[in-house]
Amino acid sequence: MEKRVEQIKSALQQVGEMRPGSLNQQRTVCGRTGCRCQDPDHPRRHGPYYQLSYVHQGKSTTQFIQKQLVPTVRRQLKNFKTFKALTAEWVDLSLAITKQKLALDRQKLKALQKKQARGTVLNPGP
């Protein structure tokens, strides 16, 4: 488990630019009369437009992303997912490791207290 933690630490150093959130594609209908988006038989909506939404420190934000910038943003979103997955795994491992150590320390402490209690009985002192 400790070895995996070390792997996670070095993997985290490799994580590039990142940002939280999700990217949604939208196709819209405009208000222009007779526009192709309102064709009764073959409506062709405008777009796609890309909308980035995320929540940071309790505040949610939505912004449009130009088509040309979509690949960059997708990469950043993917990096954030990697970051989250790695830290979540680290927490899992860390919890398991510290649980084990705590149990071991408890046992040692109990053994020590028993020994001390016996010591008191055998050597009551002056």
Ligand SMILES: [Zn+2]
């Ligand atoms: Zn239209």
